[in-house]
Amino acid sequence: MTPEQQLEHLVGDASEVHSREELLDRLKLGRPLRIKYGADPSAPDLHLGHSVPMMRLRRFQDMGHKVIFIIGDFTGRIGDPSGRSKTRPMLSSEDIERNAATFAEQAGKILDIDACEIRYNSEWLDNLGSRGLIELAARYTVARMLERDDFATRMRSETPISIVEFLYPLVQAYDSVAVEADVEVGGTDQLFNFLVGRDIMRAYGMAPQVAATWTLLVGTDGTEKMSKSLGNYVGIAEPPGEMFGKLMSIPDVVLPHYYALLTDVGFDGAEQIERQMQSGELHPMEAKKRLASTIVARYHDPDAARRAQEEFEAVFSKGELPSDMPEHRIRRSDLEDGRIWIVKLVADCGGASSNSEARRLIRQGGVRLNDQRIQDETANVEVNGGDVLQVGRRHFAKIVVE
RNA sequence: GGAGGGAUGCCCGAGCUGGCCAAUGGGAGCAGACUGUAAAUCUGCCGGCGAAUGCCUACGGGGGUUCGAAUCCUCCUCCCUCCA
Known part of the structure; x- marks a missing residue:
């Protein structure tokens, strides 16, 4: 050279x-x-x-x-x-x-x-x-x-x-x-x-x-610069699923910007992608998946990228349960007749930081137990091992009774 | 050193002629609807505990006045502006 x-x-x-x-x-x-x-x-x-x-x-x-x-x-x-x-x-x-x-x-x-x-x-x-x-x-x-x-x-x-x-x-x-x-x-x-x-x-x-x-990379919110304190960042040490999900949540308009700064396609390649999206040749979601996958592959490996994408599509596009959910253990002694107060359940499993927040989520329809929406904050729900609690879109927990 | 202004919930910012103030409004955030878990939009929530009419904590910190204070007085701490 x-x-x-x-x-x-x-x-x-x-x-x-x-x-x-x-x-x-x-x-x-x-x-x-x-x-x-x-x-x-x-x-x-x-x-x-x-x-x-x-x-x-x-x-x-x-x-x-x-x-x-x-x-x-x-x-x-x-x-x-x-x-x-x-x-x-x-x-x-x-x-x-x-x-x-x-x-x-x-x-x-x-x-x-x-x-x-x-x-x-x-x-x-x-x-x-x-x-x-x-x-x-x-x-x-x-x-x-x-x-x-x-x-x-x-x-x-x-x-x-x-x-x-x-x-x-x-x-x-x-x-x-x-x-x-x-x-x-x-x-x-x-x-x-x-x-x-x-x-x-x-x-x-x-x-x-x-x-x-x-140029500074904008965060996943698409406006502020990426920073830890603003919470709009994608850490390079994050697990593949997290990385993939966060990248999928960026607004479409910043896709070219991400491509230009984070991949090898360069500014010209990024512009081309932008044109293809505008002309309808390339679906923004497709472009985003490619981006996410490229980045996950870099910080993990291609296999992890593939799995992250499959998981993403299963959970969010098809509405299936994640293949891997954190477990939430409940002691049998905490149950009354096999039942537990829904607010307590949501708060304890980390779905809410306080009972009040759990109540809000329930009232607003953000809580599901085994895909059954629960909106009564006073409900005592029956729980069995293997039940799945969902809080919001992305917070899942598998219940284990011991 | 002198004069003046200010400190309010995650952030910005009203309130400050005392009760109607858990505190207007905006942003952020969260949930729901719509979707492509996008954005935009719309709706709701947005201190904690509670089944609740309720209670507790909160307006820089301490003390006081008052039946009652974010709001009045006082001391302290910190910040800003101008003059030197």
Whole structure:
């Protein structure tokens, strides 16, 4: 591959690269480049949103470049007052250690983890000292900091911004100095930080890193970015059935977006799929099943993908019972004449978090016992081993009397 | 340091001339209908316990006034804006 082709292969689908020319020049050097990726030590569970930049990292890796994961243990131990209300919890060293291990394990599904360099930023930040920190801070201005959209918005909306938050981009930029990054990759939300990285590297007399960002993946709700806290994510370590089901629940309109970012078809392929759906050539559900199946196959295996699809079709298209249901054990002594109060049953089996919620579900017709809808919240129902309780669409439990 | 404004349920946000406030409205969420477990739409629910007319907990925290307080007083904590 010529350097130009490499460039296209590596960042052809990136949303922004600062700059392509610079990256081309580095590629022409012919040496392995150092590719930086910052990992959040507070959220070890990776989801498809993380997989987007990671898949791109894999491309770099496959071309002989060095991926450097930076575990932000220094910042994680201090705690981050970012955002409005919730202060991020401080993490203990053990937490960080454990999270890093989980992270590595999950990242290993996408990358050759043994070929990666994993670094903790406390390694250099602990030694920086107040003097070093102040020297670092001296190299950037408040005005430039306030250019960041997030800060600007918060200033306007009178939401507090702590000084530490100004320090974060600087510290992250310093990471680039410490690991001598050639390229930093991440989501578009990181662009500002990456650019600060460039400035700071220059200030320390280094060639600035190339900043490459990719569009953020939207979550299964189809609007917000995928994130754990919003609950709209698909974890890459989730069981095949869950993964498949969650992917089937995304709105049709985001299908091309998912295809483009998560599969090998690329933007062109995604556009083609979009056209086929519009013309009626391809049923959106079919496209979605294919997507779900591709992704399950990647994180599990093709066989698991096939089974997940069959199960999905059986349960949701044909209305059959799932082949595998969690068991709910009831002690015979809790029964009166073989009967139990329906509200208690629903709450106990995890279908509702309180009796009140269970009542609501029952009243609204969301509860079935052996396919028989139960709407009387005062009912005492007869239960036998093997009975199936269904709460809502997707919550099933097989009753075992012991 | 000075002046002013604010803290309400998962989030945003009314209420704040005391009882009709478990607290208007929106979002999120959940259930039902319709479907392709999609989206959109419509309906309902949306603190807990209870068969219930009921009870308990709740409007930043403590104390107080009152028959009765999210609403009044007081102290504290935190936040914001402006001036320095």
